[in-house]
Amino acid sequence: MRIRPATPDDIPAIAEIGAKTWPATYAFAGTDYIAHGLTEPHRRPGEHPGWPDTVRLTTREQP
Numbered sequence: 001m002r003i004r005p006a007t008p009d010d011i012p013a014i015a016e017i018g019a020k021t022w023p024a025t026y027a028f029a030g031t032d033y034i035a036h037g038l039t040e041p042h043r044r045p046g047e048h049p050g051w052p053d054t055v056r057l058t059t060r061e062q063p
Contacts, residue, residue, distance in 0.1 A: 001059050002059065003059055004059075015038070018037070018038055019038060022034050022037060022038060
């Protein structure tokens with residue numbers, strides 16, 4: 001497995017993982033919080049102030 005910095009091309013896969021994990025992880029915060037966190041503008045570089053300051057890593061299995 002190789003670990004590398006995530007790029008904008010990884011956003012769909014990251015969003016898919018978020019859609020599967022956020023509801024259970026953040027259930028205590030309520031559905032509005034979850035829906036807001038999963039909206040696309042908050043996942044795109046340049047559209048969310050935290051993107052440049054957040055390290056996002058992803059993996060790829062080696063062939």
